[in-house]
Amino acid sequence: MYQIPGRVSPALVYPAGERPSPEPRTRPLHTILALSLCACEPVADTAPPTSPGDSGLETGETATPHSDPPCETGETAAETGETALDTGDTADTGDTGEPADPETMVEKLDPYNEPPVRFSPDPFVDGAKLTVTYEGSLVGSAKNLDFNYSLDDSSPSYDEAMTPTKLGFELTIDVPKGTLALHTSFEDPDSGDEDDFEEAGYHAAASFPYLGPWLHWSTTALPGDGIAVGWETTQPCLGVVEYGSTDALGSWAVGSYEDTVHHVDITGLTPGDTLHYRVWDSRGQVSDTFTYELPDTTAPHSFIAMADLQSYGLGGSLEHTASELVASHSDAAFALIAGDVVGTDDPAIWWVTLYELRNLVSAVPLVTVAGNREGNGGGFWAYDRYMAQPYASVDEPWYSLDFGTTHILALHSGDGSSLEEAGDQYAWIASDLAACWHGATRLCDAVFATWHVPPYNVGSRHFSEQFDLRLAAGLFDGNVDWHFSGHEHLYQRFEPLQHEATTAPSGDYGVGSDDGVGFVVLPPAGTGSSGSLIDPEDKQADVRDLLAFPSIAADATHHDGELGYLIVEVDTTGTTLSAWSLGSSTSATSPELLESVNNSR
Numbered sequence: 001m002y003q004i005p006g007r008v009s010p011a012l013v014y015p016a017g018e019r020p021s022p023e024p025r026t027r028p029l030h031t032i033l034a035l036s037l038c039a040c041e042p043v044a045d046t047a048p049p050t051s052p053g054d055s056g057l058e059t060g061e062t063a064t065p066h067s068d069p070p071c072e073t074g075e076t077a078a079e080t081g082e083t084a085l086d087t088g089d090t091a092d093t094g095d096t097g098e099p100a101d102p103e104t105m106v107e108k109l110d111p112y113n114e115p116p117v118r119f120s121p122d123p124f125v126d127g128a129k130l131t132v133t134y135e136g137s138l139v140g141s142a143k144n145l146d147f148n149y150s151l152d153d154s155s156p157s158y159d160e161a162m163t164p165t166k167l168g169f170e171l172t173i174d175v176p177k178g179t180l181a182l183h184t185s186f187e188d189p190d191s192g193d194e195d196d197f198e199e200a201g202y203h204a205a206a207s208f209p210y211l212g213p214w215l216h217w218s219t220t221a222l223p224g225d226g227i228a229v230g231w232e233t234t235q236p237c238l239g240v241v242e243y244g245s246t247d248a249l250g251s252w253a254v255g256s257y258e259d260t261v262h263h264v265d266i267t268g269l270t271p272g273d274t275l276h277y278r279v280w281d282s283r284g285q286v287s288d289t290f291t292y293e294l295p296d297t298t299a300p301h302s303f304i305a306m307a308d309l310q311s312y313g314l315g316g317s318l319e320h321t322a323s324e325l326v327a328s329h330s331d332a333a334f335a336l337i338a339g340d341v342v343g344t345d346d347p348a349i350w351w352v353t354l355y356e357l358r359n360l361v362s363a364v365p366l367v368t369v370a371g372n373r374e375g376n377g378g379g380f381w382a383y384d385r386y387m388a389q390p391y392a393s394v395d396e397p398w399y400s401l402d403f404g405t406t407h408i409l410a411l412h413s414g415d416g417s418s419l420e421e422a423g424d425q426y427a428w429i430a431s432d433l434a435a436c437w438h439g440a441t442r443l444c445d446a447v448f449a450t451w452h453v454p455p456y457n458v459g460s461r462h463f464s465e466q467f468d469l470r471l472a473a474g475l476f477d478g479n480v481d482w483h484f485s486g487h488e489h490l491y492q493r494f495e496p497l498q499h500e501a502t503t504a505p506s507g508d509y510g511v512g513s514d515d516g517v518g519f520v521v522l523p524p525a526g527t528g529s530s531g532s533l534i535d536p537e538d539k540q541a542d543v544r545d546l547l548a549f550p551s552i553a554a555d556a557t558h559h560d561g562e563l564g565y566l567i568v569e570v571d572t573t574g575t576t577l578s579a580w581s582l583g584s585s586t587s588a589t590s591p592e593l594l595e596s597v598n599n600s601r
Contacts, residue, residue: 102242102249103284109254110238112282116168117186117197119204122234123285126206127177134186135168136195142188145169149184151176153313154348161189180314180355181205183348200260200385201347203234208285210234210260211354213277214361215292216368219390221265223333223403224297227365229253229277230388232261237282239264247276247289263388271296290362295333297404300571304329304364305520306564307338307452307486310373310527311353317563317585318526319356324582324591326359329567333403335364338486338522339371339413339452345382354386356526369410370397371452371486398425400432405445406570407436413451413485419472426472433479442511445601446570449476450484454521456497458544458552459488460532466543473519474499478511481575481599482518482568489530490561491523491579493549493597501546509599518599520577522566528585529561549579549595564594574600 100108116136124130132147143164150157162169175182182204185196196202203210212231221228229241239255239262255264262279269275275292295301304325311318325332342349354361366387374383389410390399397415401408409432411425412418418425436444455473457466465487476483477498496504496516504516523529534541536555544552552559562581569576578596583589 102280102286105252106240106242106280106282106284106286109252110240110280110282112237113258115235117202119182119234122204123206123208124175124179124182124204126175126179128175129172130175130182130204131170131172132162132184133165133168133170134162134195136186138186138188138193138195139168141193142169142191144189146187146189147171147173147184148187149173149182150348151179151183152181153352154183154346155313159187162186179206181210181351183351197260199347200382203232203260203347203351205234208233209279209281209287211351212358212362213279213287213290214354214357215363215365216263216388217365217390217401218263218265218388221267223365223401224271224295225269226265226267227269227275227292227294228263228265228388229279230261230263230386231279231287232386233281233285234260235281235283236260238262240280241266241277242280242286243275243277245270245273245275249276249278249289261385269294292363293331295403299404300569301333301403301406302329302331302567302569303367303403304332304335305338305450305484305522305566305568306335306525307484307522308340308371308489308524308527309337309353309357310340310343310524311356312343312349314352314356316356316526317582317588318353320588321525321563321565321582322357322360325364325565328591330360330363332364332567334367335360336408336410336448336450336484337366337368338450338484339369340373340486341368341371341383341387342373343527345374347382347385350382350386367401367408367410369450369452370412370414372414375414392428396424396428398428402444405443407444407447409433409447409449409480411449411451413453413469416468419469421471426475429472429475433475436479445572446575447480447511448482448484448568449480452485453487454485454492454519455483456492456494456501456519456543456546457488457521458492458533458547459490459521459530460534461489461530462487463534463540467540470500473517476517478513478515480517481509481511482520482577484520484522484566486522486524488521489524489528490521490559491550491564491594492521492547493577493579493595494519494546495548497546501543503546509597510601518577518597520566523562523564523579523581525563525565529563531559531561533557533559562594563588564591572601574598 118133120131145162146159147162148159162171184202187194209231214230216228218228236258241253241264242249244250253264253266255262271294273294276289278287278289280286309318342353368387370383375381391397392399398411417423453465455466455469496509498504498516506514508515509518564581567578576598579594580591581594
């Protein structure tokens with residue numbers, strides 16, 4: 001089972017020297033409380049029934065009794081902190097002395113439960129044999145079973161018939177040399193029934209972890225003294241982060257729900273310190289040690305802004321972009337991604353994307369919004385499963401974040417009705433921006449907003465979509481310094497604008513009554529650029545007159561775009577935007593400065 005999309009569960013945190021007693025479990029807990037307690041119905045103050053099928057429990061499992069009030073609308077059990085391991089309580093068993101060795105500690109924190117789908121060896125050895133064992137939900141109904149799998153970037157795919165065993169099915173395959181990951185599912189060829197782990201897929205890997213780690217923030221792990229660590233394992237478990245201010249580590253944070261994708265919060269850290277961390281699974285597998293420089297949020301800082309990563313295969317433009325960012329901008333406070341993180345919202349493509357970003361995202365937190373590629377029109381959103389951003393609520397996929405006195409609104413342009421004047425997101429934006437002011441005094445040094453579809457755009461691919469967003473964009477007048485979008489795959493910066501395409505009287509970017517918002521369409525960071533422009537004879541082509549960069553001829557219908565990104569520098573005196581080109585998807589280059597723009601406060 002997977003966690004409720006978009007939510008980050010609280011973690012159990014154990015400082016060095018405090019050792020919890022093991023809690024034996026004979027069957028997987030799955031997400032007993034993280035999923036089943038969120039029906040927003042009254043919850044009894046006694047222990048739930050333990051018969052099969054009741055309360056999501058399997059035979060022999062007992063959930064912890066509780067007396068907390070039931071979930072309110074939009075609340076999840078992940079927020080209540082209730083799990084079978086009393087989230088938030090520090091274990092106290094009366095032990096004294098030095099903590100256990102890491103392997104013993106992890107065994108106590110996250111006991112291993114044999115899953116119904118297993119790979120042996122795990123991690124596999126490329127160029128060798130891999131045995132797949134299936135004892136999942138199709139056993140009993142299926143007389144035959146096919147093992148469906150693909151390698152790395154999911155092309156090509158294979159189907160092989162499995163052999164029945166006493167408890168299920170088994171198959172041994174030869175893993176091609178050089179393979180990094182397998183993405184798999186199981187299908188009954190007679191009925192067509194499929195087990196794909198509720199669309200999350202089953203996975204195997206040549207190294208641990210299968211994917212990650214990557215960093216982000218949550219509702220409890222906030223910039224400065226906290227961070228959330230994400231990673232994916234091949235088998236469901238709670239997941240453990242071991243961390244410390246030196247490479248000796250010594251403290252542990254534990255996930256509060258069983259899954260293969262993990263998001264564990266670490267809080268109470270010291271700004272300016274270096275966090276050393278590594279991740280574990282319940283079998284004692286451990287990653288390399290990674291480092292994260294905890295930012296001083298009161299100091300000047302910079303961040304990366306990019307969009308349209310859309311990688312479909314290994315070795316493409318995104319990997320080049322990531323390597324250049326690591327080489328030149330590893331000191332960035334975070335990376336803001338204005339949508340289309342992936343080319344398609346499929347777990348195999350998420351593996352490709354996060355694998356190519358691995359050296360960046362293990363040290364630079366991600367602040368993301370969904371684009372049109374995330375969710376593919378609805379249904380299961382792998383985006384929420386992997387990015388787990390701190391949404392306003394389960395049904396409101398937008399949020400804001402404070403990095404010191406820098407305020408960021410991360411919004412959702414894909415929900416048009418919510419951005420209408422009577423819409424929920426429109427009201428939320430107005431309220432959030434109002435909180436940035438105390439009378440006539442702005443409490444933030446800089447305010448940035450982002451969503452995927454540009455409200456101003458001279459490109460022809462998505463030209464018509466901008467007009468539906470102009471009303472909500474009017475809320476940024478006098479409140480937001482810069483707005484970042486993507487979608488068009490063509491870098492554009494507009495003159496300082498006020499509501500409904502009005503040029504700011506002062507001609508300056510800023511929040512004064514005569515100043516205007518800076519609207520930027522980010523260049524694509526990992527997929528092909530577009531250069532097609534709206535025809536100058538089009539009746540709505542006057543938006544071309546508002547473009548500050550690039551410079552285009554009056555009769556031009558095409559402009560060669562480029563791959564690239566922005567670096568945004570913020571201090572108490574102003575903001576500087578630097579746009580960088582990385583060439584094209586067919587001819588990548590080292591970073592070349594396109595332009596640099598400064599607005600002073």
